[in-house]
Amino acid sequence: MKKLNRRDALRAGGLFTLGTFANFEKLWSNSVNDANLNNNKFIFQSPSISEYTPPKMPKLTSLKARLHWNENPFGPSEKALNSFVKNAKSGNYYSWDLLNDFVDKIAKKENVNTDQIMTGPGSSDLLEKTAISIFQEGEGNVVTADPCYMSLVNVVGSMGGNWRAIKLNENFEHDLDGMRNAIDSNTKLVYITNPNNPTATITDSKKLLKFCSEVSEKIPVFVDEAYIELSQGGLSNSMAELVSQGKDIIITRTFSKIHGMAGLRMGYMIARPERIEKINNITRGGMGITGPTINAAMSSLDDFNFLKASKNKIISNRIYTVNKLESRGFKPMPSETNFLIFELPKKVDPNKFLTEIYSKKVTVKVFNFWNKNWCRVSIGSKNSMDTFFEAFDQAVA
Numbered sequence: 001m002k003k004l005n006r007r008d009a010l011r012a013g014g015l016f017t018l019g020t021f022a023n024f025e026k027l028w029s030n031s032v033n034d035a036n037l038n039n040n041k042f043i044f045q046s047p048s049i050s051e052y053t054p055p056k057m058p059k060l061t062s063l064k065a066r067l068h069w070n071e072n073p074f075g076p077s078e079k080a081l082n083s084f085v086k087n088a089k090s091g092n093y094y095s096w097d098l099l100n101d102f103v104d105k106i107a108k109k110e111n112v113n114t115d116q117i118m119t120g121p122g123s124s125d126l127l128e129k130t131a132i133s134i135f136q137e138g139e140g141n142v143v144t145a146d147p148c149y150m151s152l153v154n155v156v157g158s159m160g161g162n163w164r165a166i167k168l169n170e171n172f173e174h175d176l177d178g179m180r181n182a183i184d185s186n187t188k189l190v191y192i193t194n195p196n197n198p199t200a201t202i203t204d205s206k207k208l209l210k211f212c213s214e215v216s217e218k219i220p221v222f223v224d225e226a227y228i229e230l231s232q233g234g235l236s237n238s239m240a241e242l243v244s245q246g247k248d249i250i251i252t253r254t255f256s257k258i259h260g261m262a263g264l265r266m267g268y269m270i271a272r273p274e275r276i277e278k279i280n281n282i283t284r285g286g287m288g289i290t291g292p293t294i295n296a297a298m299s300s301l302d303d304f305n306f307l308k309a310s311k312n313k314i315i316s317n318r319i320y321t322v323n324k325l326e327s328r329g330f331k332p333m334p335s336e337t338n339f340l341i342f343e344l345p346k347k348v349d350p351n352k353f354l355t356e357i358y359s360k361k362v363t364v365k366v367f368n369f370w371n372k373n374w375c376r377v378s379i380g381s382k383n384s385m386d387t388f389f390e391a392f393d394q395a396v397a
């Protein structure tokens, strides 16, 4: 079997298996502007989930309520910021020693060995590198939820792989039996996001533990835990204990959500050493992470007061937003994250809605899945949520 590199896979038309994922390597805002130039209704389209094209992106710094990327307005913590600045003075040096300290700290926290940790500048880096490593032969399929977070799936497509998406069940949990049945002899990976994006919903951790434990005997299971700290049960919902038991489970975590460090870029993976070695054979984990970020991440991990306050504020503002949505007759899905998603009224044209709301300097995302249009709004400060509702009421009127 010929080995395909990424460009070959693209030329071979691997993307067609997923629909159109043009410009996947470009900045999101460039893709938005390209879609606008070409008059495309969707910024991306796939058999399972599509995202409506917003109008030309306003300058992000000019926004009044920036609610499209599930960022955390309450971070970074003061302690993290101080550590960042302190370390910036050593910016002339590479930061491998510091990264080793970070890996030691994470290994202790997760109760695994240091060779079971891989770091990256955000978890996207690790999702994508895993897809490149597992699908480098340019064949096979990944089984996911419908809808799911698309970063990993896009790369599987660009490598030439296929995608099997299984609709969430009526409680908006992963349909674990359906996913199990979808696995065939070509399946190379099962990808689960818990809590899920874009639905914000969580899958029962006991059921998921059983599924991961059994399925990983045959196929590696990737559990993306970007929002796990924000879920009701927090880290008790994690699947990390299965890695300690030696199972072929790949977990990713990020500092972009509860830690409020999306722009500083830090994430890590917990997996079997053999799995990490395979990824490291063709890519390099920690090279893209800066010393100041590593220092900031270590301080943030220890700042329990900040982490608790960050979660509490997000939950309180989420309840505030749910109440306001419900009072307007909307029914958001039950969220265990820092965002909400709800169905847009049928009479609302999604592209016009986005144009209207963006003109008020308020940003959200609109998706189409299950033949319905959905508005996804991140949870910001109370002020930004009020600004959102002012613009929203006019945009859906």
Ligand SMILES: Cc1ncc(COP(=O)(O)O)c(C=O)c1O
Pocket: 069, 070, 121, 122, 123, 124, 125, 149, 193, 196, 197, 224, 226, 227, 253, 254, 255, 256, 262, 266, 267
């Ligand atoms: C489910 C999920 N996984 C991963 C990521 C990537 O985050 P980052 O690369 O900032 O760690 C996101 C970002 O929104 C996400 O929603």
